[in-house]
Amino acid sequence: MSGEQYVFGPVPSRRLGLSLGLSPLPQKTCNYACVYCQLGRTSRMINERQEFVPLSIMVTEFRNFLKSGVPFDVVTIVGEGEPTLALNLGQLLSAVQELTDKPVAVITNGSWLAAEEVRAALQKADLVLPSLDAYDEESFRQINRPWGKLKFKEVYEGLRCFSQEYQGQLWLETMLVQGLNDDEEALKKLKGLLQGLKYQRLYLNTPVRPPAESWVTPPAPAVVQKAVQLLGGMSIDSLAEGSFYSEIKDDYAAVLSIIGRHPLNQHELSSFLASRQCPNPEVVLSKLKQEQKVEIVFYKGYHTYRLV
Ligand code: SF4
The missing domain is CATH 1.10.10 (Arc Repressor Mutant, subunit A)
Incomplete structure:
Protein backbone atom coordinates (compact mmCIF):
# COMPACT_ATOMS: atom_id res chain seq x y z
CA MET A 1 0.00 0.00 0.00
CA SER A 2 1.38 3.38 -0.82
CA GLY A 3 2.60 5.48 2.06
CA GLU A 4 3.64 2.45 4.06
CA GLN A 5 6.88 2.91 5.85
CA TYR A 6 7.32 0.31 8.49
CA VAL A 7 5.46 -2.68 7.06
CA PHE A 8 6.98 -4.12 3.93
CA GLY A 9 6.56 -7.13 1.71
CA PRO A 10 5.74 -9.91 1.98
CA VAL A 11 9.20 -10.84 0.71
CA PRO A 12 10.36 -14.38 0.16
CA SER A 13 12.67 -15.63 2.86
CA ARG A 14 14.56 -18.85 2.46
CA ARG A 15 14.22 -19.64 6.13
CA LEU A 16 10.76 -18.34 6.87
CA GLY A 17 8.64 -18.52 3.70
CA LEU A 18 6.60 -15.46 2.79
CA SER A 19 7.73 -12.96 5.34
CA LEU A 20 5.87 -9.76 6.12
CA GLY A 21 8.49 -7.37 7.45
CA LEU A 22 7.83 -4.91 10.23
CA SER A 23 10.64 -2.51 10.97
CA PRO A 24 10.69 -0.61 14.26
CA LEU A 25 13.61 1.65 13.34
CA PRO A 26 14.90 3.90 10.58
CA GLN A 27 17.15 2.64 7.84
CA LYS A 28 20.71 1.56 8.61
CA THR A 29 20.42 2.05 12.34
CA CYS A 30 22.65 -0.50 13.95
CA ASN A 31 25.27 -1.11 16.62
CA TYR A 32 27.31 -3.27 14.21
CA ALA A 33 28.84 -2.43 10.85
CA CYS A 34 29.29 -5.96 9.52
CA VAL A 35 31.66 -6.23 6.60
CA TYR A 36 29.13 -8.44 4.81
CA CYS A 37 26.04 -6.28 5.46
CA GLN A 38 23.86 -6.33 2.37
CA LEU A 39 22.50 -2.89 3.20
CA GLY A 40 25.89 -1.29 2.72
CA ARG A 41 27.77 0.52 5.46
CA THR A 42 25.91 1.39 8.67
CA SER A 43 25.18 5.09 8.47
CA ARG A 44 23.58 5.45 11.88
CA MET A 45 25.81 3.68 14.39
CA ILE A 46 24.23 3.74 17.83
CA ASN A 47 23.93 1.46 20.81
CA GLU A 48 21.36 3.32 22.83
CA ARG A 49 17.92 1.75 22.97
CA GLN A 50 15.19 4.22 22.19
CA GLU A 51 11.72 4.54 20.72
CA PHE A 52 12.27 5.26 17.06
CA VAL A 53 8.71 4.81 15.81
CA PRO A 54 5.57 5.25 17.91
CA LEU A 55 3.83 1.94 18.48
CA SER A 56 0.49 3.31 17.27
CA ILE A 57 1.94 4.12 13.82
CA MET A 58 3.37 0.63 13.34
CA VAL A 59 0.17 -1.01 14.59
CA THR A 60 -2.01 1.12 12.30
CA GLU A 61 0.11 0.20 9.28
CA PHE A 62 0.02 -3.44 10.24
CA ARG A 63 -3.77 -3.35 10.71
CA ASN A 64 -4.18 -1.70 7.32
CA PHE A 65 -2.04 -4.36 5.72
CA LEU A 66 -4.14 -7.12 7.28
CA LYS A 67 -7.27 -5.58 5.74
CA SER A 68 -5.76 -6.12 2.29
CA GLY A 69 -6.00 -9.88 2.75
CA VAL A 70 -2.61 -10.46 1.11
CA PRO A 71 -1.31 -13.83 2.29
CA PHE A 72 1.90 -14.26 4.27
CA ASP A 73 3.44 -16.99 6.42
CA VAL A 74 5.14 -15.10 9.18
CA VAL A 75 5.56 -11.57 10.55
CA THR A 76 9.24 -10.78 10.86
CA ILE A 77 10.45 -7.95 13.04
CA VAL A 78 13.53 -6.88 11.21
CA GLY A 79 14.89 -3.56 10.25
CA GLU A 80 17.50 -2.08 8.17
CA GLY A 81 19.46 -2.42 11.33
CA GLU A 82 19.12 -3.98 14.75
CA PRO A 83 15.50 -4.27 15.99
CA THR A 84 16.40 -4.84 19.66
CA LEU A 85 17.55 -1.21 19.71
CA ALA A 86 13.86 -0.31 19.60
CA LEU A 87 12.65 0.26 23.13
CA ASN A 88 9.05 -0.61 22.21
CA LEU A 89 9.93 -4.01 20.72
CA GLY A 90 8.15 -5.95 23.48
CA GLN A 91 4.99 -3.86 23.09
CA LEU A 92 5.15 -4.30 19.34
CA LEU A 93 5.38 -8.08 19.67
CA SER A 94 2.36 -8.16 21.97
CA ALA A 95 0.35 -5.87 19.70
CA VAL A 96 1.13 -7.89 16.55
CA GLN A 97 0.25 -11.14 18.26
CA GLU A 98 -3.13 -9.74 19.24
CA LEU A 99 -3.86 -8.99 15.60
CA THR A 100 -2.68 -12.18 13.89
CA ASP A 101 -2.39 -15.91 14.51
CA LYS A 102 0.67 -16.12 12.27
CA PRO A 103 4.01 -16.73 13.97
CA VAL A 104 6.08 -13.68 14.80
CA ALA A 105 9.84 -13.85 14.32
CA VAL A 106 12.63 -11.46 15.31
CA ILE A 107 15.90 -11.30 13.41
CA THR A 108 18.65 -9.91 15.64
CA ASN A 109 22.40 -9.63 15.82
CA GLY A 110 22.07 -10.72 19.45
CA SER A 111 24.12 -7.83 20.81
CA TRP A 112 21.54 -6.78 23.39
CA LEU A 113 20.73 -10.24 24.74
CA ALA A 114 22.88 -9.60 27.79
CA ALA A 115 20.16 -7.20 28.98
CA GLU A 116 17.42 -8.91 30.96
CA GLU A 117 14.70 -6.58 29.66
CA VAL A 118 15.57 -7.43 26.06
CA ARG A 119 15.52 -11.16 26.78
CA ALA A 120 12.13 -10.68 28.47
CA ALA A 121 10.76 -8.77 25.47
CA LEU A 122 11.97 -11.45 23.03
CA GLN A 123 10.28 -14.18 25.05
CA LYS A 124 7.06 -13.03 23.39
CA ALA A 125 8.29 -13.94 19.90
CA ASP A 126 7.54 -17.36 18.42
CA LEU A 127 10.93 -17.49 16.73
CA VAL A 128 14.16 -15.64 17.36
CA LEU A 129 16.97 -15.72 14.81
CA PRO A 130 20.21 -14.40 16.29
CA SER A 131 23.58 -14.25 14.53
CA LEU A 132 26.82 -15.79 15.68
CA ASP A 133 29.59 -15.05 13.19
CA ALA A 134 32.59 -14.37 15.42
CA TYR A 135 34.40 -16.76 17.71
CA ASP A 136 36.50 -14.32 19.76
CA GLU A 137 37.06 -10.61 20.33
CA GLU A 138 39.36 -10.19 17.35
CA SER A 139 37.07 -11.88 14.85
CA PHE A 140 34.15 -9.93 16.34
CA ARG A 141 35.96 -6.66 15.54
CA GLN A 142 36.94 -7.92 12.07
CA ILE A 143 33.58 -9.29 10.97
CA ASN A 144 30.92 -7.35 12.87
CA ARG A 145 32.85 -4.15 13.65
CA PRO A 146 30.65 -3.47 16.71
CA TRP A 147 29.97 -0.20 18.44
CA GLY A 148 33.01 0.63 20.63
CA LYS A 149 32.18 -0.76 24.04
CA LEU A 150 30.50 -3.99 23.00
CA LYS A 151 32.56 -7.00 24.03
CA PHE A 152 32.35 -10.39 22.39
CA LYS A 153 32.34 -12.30 25.69
CA GLU A 154 29.38 -10.33 26.97
CA VAL A 155 27.45 -10.71 23.72
CA TYR A 156 28.05 -14.46 23.69
CA GLU A 157 27.10 -14.74 27.35
CA GLY A 158 23.84 -12.91 26.61
CA LEU A 159 23.11 -15.32 23.78
CA ARG A 160 23.92 -18.30 26.00
CA CYS A 161 21.65 -17.02 28.73
CA PHE A 162 18.80 -16.31 26.31
CA SER A 163 19.16 -19.71 24.66
CA GLN A 164 18.67 -21.38 28.07
CA GLU A 165 15.64 -19.29 29.00
CA TYR A 166 13.81 -18.97 25.71
CA GLN A 167 10.69 -21.08 25.22
CA GLY A 168 10.22 -20.53 21.47
CA GLN A 169 12.23 -21.64 18.43
CA LEU A 170 15.81 -20.38 18.38
CA TRP A 171 17.39 -20.51 14.94
CA LEU A 172 20.98 -19.34 14.79
CA GLU A 173 22.68 -17.95 11.73
CA THR A 174 26.39 -17.85 11.00
CA MET A 175 27.61 -15.83 8.05
CA LEU A 176 30.76 -17.41 6.67
CA VAL A 177 33.23 -14.97 5.17
CA GLN A 178 36.30 -16.20 3.36
CA GLY A 179 39.46 -15.67 5.37
CA LEU A 180 37.63 -14.39 8.46
CA ASN A 181 35.77 -17.32 10.00
CA ASP A 182 35.94 -20.21 7.54
CA ASP A 183 39.23 -21.94 8.32
CA GLU A 184 39.45 -25.07 10.43
CA GLU A 185 40.55 -23.29 13.58
CA ALA A 186 37.72 -20.75 13.35
CA LEU A 187 35.14 -23.45 12.70
CA LYS A 188 36.37 -25.50 15.66
CA LYS A 189 36.09 -22.47 17.93
CA LEU A 190 32.60 -21.75 16.62
CA LYS A 191 31.67 -25.35 17.29
CA GLY A 192 32.87 -25.00 20.88
CA LEU A 193 30.69 -21.91 21.32
CA LEU A 194 27.68 -23.59 19.74
CA GLN A 195 27.99 -26.45 22.22
CA GLY A 196 27.23 -24.01 25.00
CA LEU A 197 23.95 -22.92 23.39
CA LYS A 198 20.48 -24.43 23.30
CA TYR A 199 18.94 -24.01 19.85
CA GLN A 200 16.80 -25.83 17.32
CA ARG A 201 18.50 -24.90 14.03
CA LEU A 202 21.74 -23.49 12.74
CA TYR A 203 21.82 -21.90 9.28
CA LEU A 204 25.10 -21.27 7.53
CA ASN A 205 24.96 -18.34 5.21
CA THR A 206 27.38 -16.76 2.75
CA PRO A 207 27.39 -13.22 1.36
CA VAL A 208 25.25 -13.72 -1.74
CA ARG A 209 24.31 -10.08 -2.12
CA PRO A 210 26.76 -7.22 -2.52
CA PRO A 211 28.44 -6.70 0.86
CA ALA A 212 29.28 -3.44 2.62
CA GLU A 213 32.95 -4.03 1.80
CA SER A 214 33.78 -5.05 -1.73
CA TRP A 215 36.68 -7.29 -0.63
CA VAL A 216 34.29 -9.63 1.17
CA THR A 217 33.99 -12.97 -0.60
CA PRO A 218 32.00 -16.08 0.17
CA PRO A 219 33.91 -19.26 0.96
CA ALA A 220 34.13 -21.93 -1.76
CA PRO A 221 31.20 -24.40 -1.80
CA ALA A 222 33.49 -27.18 -0.50
CA VAL A 223 34.38 -25.04 2.52
CA VAL A 224 30.70 -24.36 3.21
CA GLN A 225 30.05 -28.08 2.98
CA LYS A 226 32.82 -28.76 5.45
CA ALA A 227 31.34 -26.17 7.82
CA VAL A 228 27.92 -27.77 7.46
CA GLN A 229 29.37 -31.13 8.49
CA LEU A 230 31.51 -29.80 11.30
CA LEU A 231 28.95 -27.46 12.83
CA GLY A 232 25.91 -29.58 12.10
CA GLY A 233 23.96 -26.78 10.45
CA MET A 234 22.28 -26.37 7.09
CA SER A 235 23.35 -24.13 4.27
CA ILE A 236 20.92 -21.31 3.45
CA ASP A 237 22.20 -21.31 -0.13
CA SER A 238 20.65 -24.72 -0.62
CA LEU A 239 17.15 -23.43 0.24
CA ALA A 240 14.98 -22.07 -2.53
CA GLU A 241 13.77 -18.48 -2.47
CA GLY A 242 10.25 -17.62 -3.61
S1 SF4 B 1 23.91 -6.52 12.34
FE1 SF4 B 1 22.73 -6.77 10.47
S2 SF4 B 1 22.03 -4.71 9.91
FE2 SF4 B 1 23.67 -4.48 11.43
S3 SF4 B 1 25.49 -4.20 10.19
FE3 SF4 B 1 25.34 -6.39 10.68
S4 SF4 B 1 24.25 -7.28 8.95
FE4 SF4 B 1 23.93 -5.06 8.83
Missing part, protein backbone atom coordinates in the same frame (compact mmCIF):
# COMPACT_ATOMS: atom_id res chain seq x y z
CA SER A 243 9.02 -14.52 -5.33
CA PHE A 244 8.69 -10.92 -4.22
CA TYR A 245 5.41 -9.10 -3.74
CA SER A 246 4.28 -5.55 -3.14
CA GLU A 247 0.86 -4.05 -2.64
CA ILE A 248 1.99 -0.71 -4.09
CA LYS A 249 0.23 -0.17 -7.41
CA ASP A 250 2.91 1.82 -9.18
CA ASP A 251 5.67 -0.52 -10.43
CA TYR A 252 8.50 1.92 -9.90
CA ALA A 253 7.37 2.84 -6.37
CA ALA A 254 6.96 -0.87 -5.58
CA VAL A 255 10.55 -1.59 -6.62
CA LEU A 256 11.84 1.31 -4.52
CA SER A 257 9.88 0.06 -1.54
CA ILE A 258 11.39 -3.44 -1.81
CA ILE A 259 14.98 -2.41 -2.41
CA GLY A 260 14.78 -0.04 0.54
CA ARG A 261 14.63 -3.14 2.74
CA HIS A 262 15.90 -5.97 0.59
CA PRO A 263 18.32 -5.52 -2.33
CA LEU A 264 17.20 -7.12 -5.59
CA ASN A 265 19.46 -8.49 -8.28
CA GLN A 266 18.66 -7.95 -11.94
CA HIS A 267 17.03 -11.38 -12.30
CA GLU A 268 14.83 -10.92 -9.24
CA LEU A 269 13.90 -7.47 -10.46
CA SER A 270 12.89 -8.74 -13.89
CA SER A 271 10.82 -11.59 -12.52
CA PHE A 272 9.19 -9.25 -9.99
CA LEU A 273 8.16 -6.85 -12.77
CA ALA A 274 6.98 -9.74 -14.95
CA SER A 275 4.88 -11.13 -12.07
CA ARG A 276 3.05 -7.78 -11.95
CA GLN A 277 2.61 -7.72 -15.71
CA CYS A 278 4.51 -4.44 -15.80
CA PRO A 279 3.92 -3.04 -19.31
CA ASN A 280 7.30 -1.25 -19.57
CA PRO A 281 9.98 -2.94 -17.48
CA GLU A 282 12.69 -1.12 -19.45
CA VAL A 283 11.23 2.25 -18.36
CA VAL A 284 11.39 1.18 -14.72
CA LEU A 285 14.99 0.03 -15.20
CA SER A 286 16.11 3.23 -16.86
CA LYS A 287 14.43 5.31 -14.12
CA LEU A 288 16.26 3.24 -11.52
CA LYS A 289 19.55 3.87 -13.28
CA GLN A 290 18.98 7.61 -13.10
CA GLU A 291 17.73 7.63 -9.53
CA GLN A 292 20.31 9.18 -7.22
CA LYS A 293 19.24 7.24 -4.17
CA VAL A 294 19.64 3.91 -5.96
CA GLU A 295 23.01 2.20 -5.98
CA ILE A 296 23.69 -0.43 -8.61
CA VAL A 297 26.43 -2.81 -7.59
CA PHE A 298 28.07 -5.36 -9.88
CA TYR A 299 28.77 -8.45 -7.80
CA LYS A 300 29.05 -12.17 -8.61
CA GLY A 301 28.34 -11.59 -12.29
CA TYR A 302 25.16 -9.55 -12.09
CA HIS A 303 23.81 -6.17 -11.05
CA THR A 304 22.10 -5.64 -7.72
CA TYR A 305 19.92 -2.64 -6.91
CA ARG A 306 19.73 -1.19 -3.43
CA LEU A 307 18.96 2.16 -1.81
CA VAL A 308 21.89 4.25 -0.62
Whole structure:
Protein backbone atom coordinates (compact mmCIF):
# COMPACT_ATOMS: atom_id res chain seq x y z
CA MET A 1 0.00 0.00 0.00
CA SER A 2 1.38 3.38 -0.82
CA GLY A 3 2.60 5.48 2.06
CA GLU A 4 3.64 2.45 4.06
CA GLN A 5 6.88 2.91 5.85
CA TYR A 6 7.32 0.31 8.49
CA VAL A 7 5.46 -2.68 7.06
CA PHE A 8 6.98 -4.12 3.93
CA GLY A 9 6.56 -7.13 1.71
CA PRO A 10 5.74 -9.91 1.98
CA VAL A 11 9.20 -10.84 0.71
CA PRO A 12 10.36 -14.38 0.16
CA SER A 13 12.67 -15.63 2.86
CA ARG A 14 14.56 -18.85 2.46
CA ARG A 15 14.22 -19.64 6.13
CA LEU A 16 10.76 -18.34 6.87
CA GLY A 17 8.64 -18.52 3.70
CA LEU A 18 6.60 -15.46 2.79
CA SER A 19 7.73 -12.96 5.34
CA LEU A 20 5.87 -9.76 6.12
CA GLY A 21 8.49 -7.37 7.45
CA LEU A 22 7.83 -4.91 10.23
CA SER A 23 10.64 -2.51 10.97
CA PRO A 24 10.69 -0.61 14.26
CA LEU A 25 13.61 1.65 13.34
CA PRO A 26 14.90 3.90 10.58
CA GLN A 27 17.15 2.64 7.84
CA LYS A 28 20.71 1.56 8.61
CA THR A 29 20.42 2.05 12.34
CA CYS A 30 22.65 -0.50 13.95
CA ASN A 31 25.27 -1.11 16.62
CA TYR A 32 27.31 -3.27 14.21
CA ALA A 33 28.84 -2.43 10.85
CA CYS A 34 29.29 -5.96 9.52
CA VAL A 35 31.66 -6.23 6.60
CA TYR A 36 29.13 -8.44 4.81
CA CYS A 37 26.04 -6.28 5.46
CA GLN A 38 23.86 -6.33 2.37
CA LEU A 39 22.50 -2.89 3.20
CA GLY A 40 25.89 -1.29 2.72
CA ARG A 41 27.77 0.52 5.46
CA THR A 42 25.91 1.39 8.67
CA SER A 43 25.18 5.09 8.47
CA ARG A 44 23.58 5.45 11.88
CA MET A 45 25.81 3.68 14.39
CA ILE A 46 24.23 3.74 17.83
CA ASN A 47 23.93 1.46 20.81
CA GLU A 48 21.36 3.32 22.83
CA ARG A 49 17.92 1.75 22.97
CA GLN A 50 15.19 4.22 22.19
CA GLU A 51 11.72 4.54 20.72
CA PHE A 52 12.27 5.26 17.06
CA VAL A 53 8.71 4.81 15.81
CA PRO A 54 5.57 5.25 17.91
CA LEU A 55 3.83 1.94 18.48
CA SER A 56 0.49 3.31 17.27
CA ILE A 57 1.94 4.12 13.82
CA MET A 58 3.37 0.63 13.34
CA VAL A 59 0.17 -1.01 14.59
CA THR A 60 -2.01 1.12 12.30
CA GLU A 61 0.11 0.20 9.28
CA PHE A 62 0.02 -3.44 10.24
CA ARG A 63 -3.77 -3.35 10.71
CA ASN A 64 -4.18 -1.70 7.32
CA PHE A 65 -2.04 -4.36 5.72
CA LEU A 66 -4.14 -7.12 7.28
CA LYS A 67 -7.27 -5.58 5.74
CA SER A 68 -5.76 -6.12 2.29
CA GLY A 69 -6.00 -9.88 2.75
CA VAL A 70 -2.61 -10.46 1.11
CA PRO A 71 -1.31 -13.83 2.29
CA PHE A 72 1.90 -14.26 4.27
CA ASP A 73 3.44 -16.99 6.42
CA VAL A 74 5.14 -15.10 9.18
CA VAL A 75 5.56 -11.57 10.55
CA THR A 76 9.24 -10.78 10.86
CA ILE A 77 10.45 -7.95 13.04
CA VAL A 78 13.53 -6.88 11.21
CA GLY A 79 14.89 -3.56 10.25
CA GLU A 80 17.50 -2.08 8.17
CA GLY A 81 19.46 -2.42 11.33
CA GLU A 82 19.12 -3.98 14.75
CA PRO A 83 15.50 -4.27 15.99
CA THR A 84 16.40 -4.84 19.66
CA LEU A 85 17.55 -1.21 19.71
CA ALA A 86 13.86 -0.31 19.60
CA LEU A 87 12.65 0.26 23.13
CA ASN A 88 9.05 -0.61 22.21
CA LEU A 89 9.93 -4.01 20.72
CA GLY A 90 8.15 -5.95 23.48
CA GLN A 91 4.99 -3.86 23.09
CA LEU A 92 5.15 -4.30 19.34
CA LEU A 93 5.38 -8.08 19.67
CA SER A 94 2.36 -8.16 21.97
CA ALA A 95 0.35 -5.87 19.70
CA VAL A 96 1.13 -7.89 16.55
CA GLN A 97 0.25 -11.14 18.26
CA GLU A 98 -3.13 -9.74 19.24
CA LEU A 99 -3.86 -8.99 15.60
CA THR A 100 -2.68 -12.18 13.89
CA ASP A 101 -2.39 -15.91 14.51
CA LYS A 102 0.67 -16.12 12.27
CA PRO A 103 4.01 -16.73 13.97
CA VAL A 104 6.08 -13.68 14.80
CA ALA A 105 9.84 -13.85 14.32
CA VAL A 106 12.63 -11.46 15.31
CA ILE A 107 15.90 -11.30 13.41
CA THR A 108 18.65 -9.91 15.64
CA ASN A 109 22.40 -9.63 15.82
CA GLY A 110 22.07 -10.72 19.45
CA SER A 111 24.12 -7.83 20.81
CA TRP A 112 21.54 -6.78 23.39
CA LEU A 113 20.73 -10.24 24.74
CA ALA A 114 22.88 -9.60 27.79
CA ALA A 115 20.16 -7.20 28.98
CA GLU A 116 17.42 -8.91 30.96
CA GLU A 117 14.70 -6.58 29.66
CA VAL A 118 15.57 -7.43 26.06
CA ARG A 119 15.52 -11.16 26.78
CA ALA A 120 12.13 -10.68 28.47
CA ALA A 121 10.76 -8.77 25.47
CA LEU A 122 11.97 -11.45 23.03
CA GLN A 123 10.28 -14.18 25.05
CA LYS A 124 7.06 -13.03 23.39
CA ALA A 125 8.29 -13.94 19.90
CA ASP A 126 7.54 -17.36 18.42
CA LEU A 127 10.93 -17.49 16.73
CA VAL A 128 14.16 -15.64 17.36
CA LEU A 129 16.97 -15.72 14.81
CA PRO A 130 20.21 -14.40 16.29
CA SER A 131 23.58 -14.25 14.53
CA LEU A 132 26.82 -15.79 15.68
CA ASP A 133 29.59 -15.05 13.19
CA ALA A 134 32.59 -14.37 15.42
CA TYR A 135 34.40 -16.76 17.71
CA ASP A 136 36.50 -14.32 19.76
CA GLU A 137 37.06 -10.61 20.33
CA GLU A 138 39.36 -10.19 17.35
CA SER A 139 37.07 -11.88 14.85
CA PHE A 140 34.15 -9.93 16.34
CA ARG A 141 35.96 -6.66 15.54
CA GLN A 142 36.94 -7.92 12.07
CA ILE A 143 33.58 -9.29 10.97
CA ASN A 144 30.92 -7.35 12.87
CA ARG A 145 32.85 -4.15 13.65
CA PRO A 146 30.65 -3.47 16.71
CA TRP A 147 29.97 -0.20 18.44
CA GLY A 148 33.01 0.63 20.63
CA LYS A 149 32.18 -0.76 24.04
CA LEU A 150 30.50 -3.99 23.00
CA LYS A 151 32.56 -7.00 24.03
CA PHE A 152 32.35 -10.39 22.39
CA LYS A 153 32.34 -12.30 25.69
CA GLU A 154 29.38 -10.33 26.97
CA VAL A 155 27.45 -10.71 23.72
CA TYR A 156 28.05 -14.46 23.69
CA GLU A 157 27.10 -14.74 27.35
CA GLY A 158 23.84 -12.91 26.61
CA LEU A 159 23.11 -15.32 23.78
CA ARG A 160 23.92 -18.30 26.00
CA CYS A 161 21.65 -17.02 28.73
CA PHE A 162 18.80 -16.31 26.31
CA SER A 163 19.16 -19.71 24.66
CA GLN A 164 18.67 -21.38 28.07
CA GLU A 165 15.64 -19.29 29.00
CA TYR A 166 13.81 -18.97 25.71
CA GLN A 167 10.69 -21.08 25.22
CA GLY A 168 10.22 -20.53 21.47
CA GLN A 169 12.23 -21.64 18.43
CA LEU A 170 15.81 -20.38 18.38
CA TRP A 171 17.39 -20.51 14.94
CA LEU A 172 20.98 -19.34 14.79
CA GLU A 173 22.68 -17.95 11.73
CA THR A 174 26.39 -17.85 11.00
CA MET A 175 27.61 -15.83 8.05
CA LEU A 176 30.76 -17.41 6.67
CA VAL A 177 33.23 -14.97 5.17
CA GLN A 178 36.30 -16.20 3.36
CA GLY A 179 39.46 -15.67 5.37
CA LEU A 180 37.63 -14.39 8.46
CA ASN A 181 35.77 -17.32 10.00
CA ASP A 182 35.94 -20.21 7.54
CA ASP A 183 39.23 -21.94 8.32
CA GLU A 184 39.45 -25.07 10.43
CA GLU A 185 40.55 -23.29 13.58
CA ALA A 186 37.72 -20.75 13.35
CA LEU A 187 35.14 -23.45 12.70
CA LYS A 188 36.37 -25.50 15.66
CA LYS A 189 36.09 -22.47 17.93
CA LEU A 190 32.60 -21.75 16.62
CA LYS A 191 31.67 -25.35 17.29
CA GLY A 192 32.87 -25.00 20.88
CA LEU A 193 30.69 -21.91 21.32
CA LEU A 194 27.68 -23.59 19.74
CA GLN A 195 27.99 -26.45 22.22
CA GLY A 196 27.23 -24.01 25.00
CA LEU A 197 23.95 -22.92 23.39
CA LYS A 198 20.48 -24.43 23.30
CA TYR A 199 18.94 -24.01 19.85
CA GLN A 200 16.80 -25.83 17.32
CA ARG A 201 18.50 -24.90 14.03
CA LEU A 202 21.74 -23.49 12.74
CA TYR A 203 21.82 -21.90 9.28
CA LEU A 204 25.10 -21.27 7.53
CA ASN A 205 24.96 -18.34 5.21
CA THR A 206 27.38 -16.76 2.75
CA PRO A 207 27.39 -13.22 1.36
CA VAL A 208 25.25 -13.72 -1.74
CA ARG A 209 24.31 -10.08 -2.12
CA PRO A 210 26.76 -7.22 -2.52
CA PRO A 211 28.44 -6.70 0.86
CA ALA A 212 29.28 -3.44 2.62
CA GLU A 213 32.95 -4.03 1.80
CA SER A 214 33.78 -5.05 -1.73
CA TRP A 215 36.68 -7.29 -0.63
CA VAL A 216 34.29 -9.63 1.17
CA THR A 217 33.99 -12.97 -0.60
CA PRO A 218 32.00 -16.08 0.17
CA PRO A 219 33.91 -19.26 0.96
CA ALA A 220 34.13 -21.93 -1.76
CA PRO A 221 31.20 -24.40 -1.80
CA ALA A 222 33.49 -27.18 -0.50
CA VAL A 223 34.38 -25.04 2.52
CA VAL A 224 30.70 -24.36 3.21
CA GLN A 225 30.05 -28.08 2.98
CA LYS A 226 32.82 -28.76 5.45
CA ALA A 227 31.34 -26.17 7.82
CA VAL A 228 27.92 -27.77 7.46
CA GLN A 229 29.37 -31.13 8.49
CA LEU A 230 31.51 -29.80 11.30
CA LEU A 231 28.95 -27.46 12.83
CA GLY A 232 25.91 -29.58 12.10
CA GLY A 233 23.96 -26.78 10.45
CA MET A 234 22.28 -26.37 7.09
CA SER A 235 23.35 -24.13 4.27
CA ILE A 236 20.92 -21.31 3.45
CA ASP A 237 22.20 -21.31 -0.13
CA SER A 238 20.65 -24.72 -0.62
CA LEU A 239 17.15 -23.43 0.24
CA ALA A 240 14.98 -22.07 -2.53
CA GLU A 241 13.77 -18.48 -2.47
CA GLY A 242 10.25 -17.62 -3.61
CA SER A 243 9.02 -14.52 -5.33
CA PHE A 244 8.69 -10.92 -4.22
CA TYR A 245 5.41 -9.10 -3.74
CA SER A 246 4.28 -5.55 -3.14
CA GLU A 247 0.86 -4.05 -2.64
CA ILE A 248 1.99 -0.71 -4.09
CA LYS A 249 0.23 -0.17 -7.41
CA ASP A 250 2.91 1.82 -9.18
CA ASP A 251 5.67 -0.52 -10.43
CA TYR A 252 8.50 1.92 -9.90
CA ALA A 253 7.37 2.84 -6.37
CA ALA A 254 6.96 -0.87 -5.58
CA VAL A 255 10.55 -1.59 -6.62
CA LEU A 256 11.84 1.31 -4.52
CA SER A 257 9.88 0.06 -1.54
CA ILE A 258 11.39 -3.44 -1.81
CA ILE A 259 14.98 -2.41 -2.41
CA GLY A 260 14.78 -0.04 0.54
CA ARG A 261 14.63 -3.14 2.74
CA HIS A 262 15.90 -5.97 0.59
CA PRO A 263 18.32 -5.52 -2.33
CA LEU A 264 17.20 -7.12 -5.59
CA ASN A 265 19.46 -8.49 -8.28
CA GLN A 266 18.66 -7.95 -11.94
CA HIS A 267 17.03 -11.38 -12.30
CA GLU A 268 14.83 -10.92 -9.24
CA LEU A 269 13.90 -7.47 -10.46
CA SER A 270 12.89 -8.74 -13.89
CA SER A 271 10.82 -11.59 -12.52
CA PHE A 272 9.19 -9.25 -9.99
CA LEU A 273 8.16 -6.85 -12.77
CA ALA A 274 6.98 -9.74 -14.95
CA SER A 275 4.88 -11.13 -12.07
CA ARG A 276 3.05 -7.78 -11.95
CA GLN A 277 2.61 -7.72 -15.71
CA CYS A 278 4.51 -4.44 -15.80
CA PRO A 279 3.92 -3.04 -19.31
CA ASN A 280 7.30 -1.25 -19.57
CA PRO A 281 9.98 -2.94 -17.48
CA GLU A 282 12.69 -1.12 -19.45
CA VAL A 283 11.23 2.25 -18.36
CA VAL A 284 11.39 1.18 -14.72
CA LEU A 285 14.99 0.03 -15.20
CA SER A 286 16.11 3.23 -16.86
CA LYS A 287 14.43 5.31 -14.12
CA LEU A 288 16.26 3.24 -11.52
CA LYS A 289 19.55 3.87 -13.28
CA GLN A 290 18.98 7.61 -13.10
CA GLU A 291 17.73 7.63 -9.53
CA GLN A 292 20.31 9.18 -7.22
CA LYS A 293 19.24 7.24 -4.17
CA VAL A 294 19.64 3.91 -5.96
CA GLU A 295 23.01 2.20 -5.98
CA ILE A 296 23.69 -0.43 -8.61
CA VAL A 297 26.43 -2.81 -7.59
CA PHE A 298 28.07 -5.36 -9.88
CA TYR A 299 28.77 -8.45 -7.80
CA LYS A 300 29.05 -12.17 -8.61
CA GLY A 301 28.34 -11.59 -12.29
CA TYR A 302 25.16 -9.55 -12.09
CA HIS A 303 23.81 -6.17 -11.05
CA THR A 304 22.10 -5.64 -7.72
CA TYR A 305 19.92 -2.64 -6.91
CA ARG A 306 19.73 -1.19 -3.43
CA LEU A 307 18.96 2.16 -1.81
CA VAL A 308 21.89 4.25 -0.62
S1 SF4 B 1 24.25 -7.28 8.95
FE1 SF4 B 1 22.73 -6.77 10.47
S2 SF4 B 1 23.91 -6.52 12.34
FE2 SF4 B 1 25.34 -6.39 10.68
S3 SF4 B 1 25.49 -4.20 10.19
FE3 SF4 B 1 23.93 -5.06 8.83
S4 SF4 B 1 22.03 -4.71 9.91
FE4 SF4 B 1 23.67 -4.48 11.43
